[in-house]
Amino acid sequence: MIISNKKPILLIIDDNHLNVETLTDYLETEYQIYSALTGPDALSLVNDCHPDLILLDIMMPFMDGFEICRRLKTDPAVADIPVIFITGKGDEADITQGFNMGAIDYITKPFHMSEIRTRVDNHLNFRYTNENIRQRNMILEQRVQEKNADIKKMLEATISAMSQMFENNDPSTAGHQQRVAKLATDIAKAMNLSESQIESIRIAGLIHDIGKIRVPDAILSRPGPLLASEFELIRIHPQVGYDLVKHIPFPWPVAEFILQHHEKLDGSGYPLKLNGDQIHLESKILCVADVAEAMTSHRPYRPALGIDITEGELIKNKNILFDPQVVDICMSFISNNSYNFDWE
Numbered sequence: 001m002i003i004s005n006k007k008p009i010l011l012i013i014d015d016n017h018l019n020v021e022t023l024t025d026y027l028e029t030e031y032q033i034y035s036a037l038t039g040p041d042a043l044s045l046v047n048d049c050h051p052d053l054i055l056l057d058i059m060m061p062f063m064d065g066f067e068i069c070r071r072l073k074t075d076p077a078v079a080d081i082p083v084i085f086i087t088g089k090g091d092e093a094d095i096t097q098g099f100n101m102g103a104i105d106y107i108t109k110p111f112h113m114s115e116i117r118t119r120v121d122n123h124l125n126f127r128y129t130n131e132n133i134r135q136r137n138m139i140l141e142q143r144v145q146e147k148n149a150d151i152k153k154m155l156e157a158t159i160s161a162m163s164q165m166f167e168n169n170d171p172s173t174a175g176h177q178q179r180v181a182k183l184a185t186d187i188a189k190a191m192n193l194s195e196s197q198i199e200s201i202r203i204a205g206l207i208h209d210i211g212k213i214r215v216p217d218a219i220l221s222r223p224g225p226l227l228a229s230e231f232e233l234i235r236i237h238p239q240v241g242y243d244l245v246k247h248i249p250f251p252w253p254v255a256e257f258i259l260q261h262h263e264k265l266d267g268s269g270y271p272l273k274l275n276g277d278q279i280h281l282e283s284k285i286l287c288v289a290d291v292a293e294a295m296t297s298h299r300p301y302r303p304a305l306g307i308d309i310t311e312g313e314l315i316k317n318k319n320i321l322f323d324p325q326v327v328d329i330c331m332s333f334i335s336n337n338s339y340n341f342d343w344e
């Protein structure tokens with residue numbers, strides 16, 4: 001029977017008509033009461049009335065209260081509904097079993113009606129408080145996710161602006177950083193690196209040459225081979241890039257990846273002449289992608305060298321200058337000349 005749609009809903013399960021009527025008479029002014037006289041009826045009704053709390057007798061024919069409680073607690077749709085046993089079985093073992101079945105309270109007969117109401121109120125208040133906290137947490141979590149998405153967008157726009165700022169300075173290599181980022185990211189994926197590592201490589205790739213902003217345009221875009229003195233000036237760009245980026249609080253050491261992207265396995269790279277394990281894997285990947293992209297692209301001082309020469313260079317220096325696994329994967333991408341350096 002329904003008293004009011006606005007009141008909390010109680011389901012009373014008891015095979016004794018008199019008990020049900022007594023409880024209903026006392027509680028129906030504050031609660032919307034449903035009742036069932038058997039376990040099967042109760043299990044059917046609970047899905048229809050969605051009670052806020054269940055008052056459950058134990059000693060009943062066909063199916064006792066423990067079994068009803070067990071079934072309720074194993075049904076995900078209703079398992080979170082609080083159950084209070086109201087019973088004449090007051091042995092320690094019965095009470096313990098009742099709580100073990102998942103009940104939140106256990107009231108033994110004889111009881112005072114005011115006690116029932118107080119306990120029901122307390123448990124409902126506790127449940128509503130928990131529900132409020134859960135909903136507030138969900139809202140907060142959603143806001144955090146929205147803020148994270150905003151921060152990610154800002155980061156993306158900032159990286160893109162930094163990348164293009166340098167390209168405006170050196171139009172002769174327009175798109176180089178994006179293409180290196182694409183190839184390095186694909187190599188990282190093929191190496192089964194983590195999502196986070198792949199993202200760090202993508203970002204480092206997009207700005208790996210940002211330090212060239214301190215190299216005069218006349219050197220970067222001048223046709224013909226570089227003079228030794230000019231090459232010395234270009235060699236400062238990893239350190240300049242590191243200094244530009246080192247205070248940005250990336251969740252990865254992006255500045256170090258940039259600093260090391262011209263280091264070589266045998267220590268012949270620059271600026272720190274690191275070797276082998278001293279070099280970040282991310283930088284080893286950027287290094288190979290950088291070489292492969294640069295050799296297959298036109299430069300002011302030379303035309304594109306083509307796939308054969310690029311592959312020859314990578315094979316010749318595999319395990320000497322370049323990480324062998326990275327070289328193998330890179331060559332598997334570019335060898336048939338069909339690799340797409342552009343983002344989809």
Ligand SMILES: [Fe+2]
Nearest residue numbers: 208209261262
């Ligand atoms: Fe570079």
Ligand SMILES: [Fe+2]
Nearest residue numbers: 180208209290
């Ligand atoms: Fe580069």
